[in-house]
Amino acid sequence: MKYVALLRGINVGGNRKVSMAELKTVFERCGFSDVRTYINSGNVIFESLKKLNVSAIQNTLLSAFGFEIPLLILDANNICRIAEAIPEGWQNDTTQKSDVAYLFPAVDEATITMKLSCNADIETAVYVEGALLYSVERKNQHRSSLLRAVGTPLYQQMTIRNVNTARKLAELVQ
Numbered sequence: 001m002k003y004v005a006l007l008r009g010i011n012v013g014g015n016r017k018v019s020m021a022e023l024k025t026v027f028e029r030c031g032f033s034d035v036r037t038y039i040n041s042g043n044v045i046f047e048s049l050k051k052l053n054v055s056a057i058q059n060t061l062l063s064a065f066g067f068e069i070p071l072l073i074l075d076a077n078n079i080c081r082i083a084e085a086i087p088e089g090w091q092n093d094t095t096q097k098s099d100v101a102y103l104f105p106a107v108d109e110a111t112i113t114m115k116l117s118c119n120a121d122i123e124t125a126v127y128v129e130g131a132l133l134y135s136v137e138r139k140n141q142h143r144s145s146l147l148r149a150v151g152t153p154l155y156q157q158m159t160i161r162n163v164n165t166a167r168k169l170a171e172l173v174q
Contacts, residue, residue, distance in 0.1 A: 002173045004079050006102055007042030008070035008159040026064045045172050072102055076173035083170030085128040090135050092162040098135040100166040107157040116145040
């Protein structure tokens, strides 16, 4: 089965640096096959016939990089299902900021939009199991609920990718 591992909080602002080549090697050492990384934000596509042990993977990452890395692993079906739910017109460009916030189990519930206090006047937030699909016009980005959530415990329970990346990850696991 194909999977995507989403690593949270690496290679942001020059902190918590993780080499994609070394990350690939770590996943191969864990016994996974057809391991590939996609861009520098911590996306690992891999195959496994065995049951996944996320704790063991996290321990291997800790040993390799010297710091804990929150990790969310989704199978190909869920990556594709979430990407297919992104409204067709959503883009990540100069006028629109559209993201997928992949949710860790502790916050994976439909009430996430209320917990973030999403403002329907300036932003669109749609819950699908496993993710929050989010879009705001760039001119309103400074007032967005996701921006206000940065640093909160709720924000720590999600890992965000722009819609272009979410769509590409789905393409890579098909």
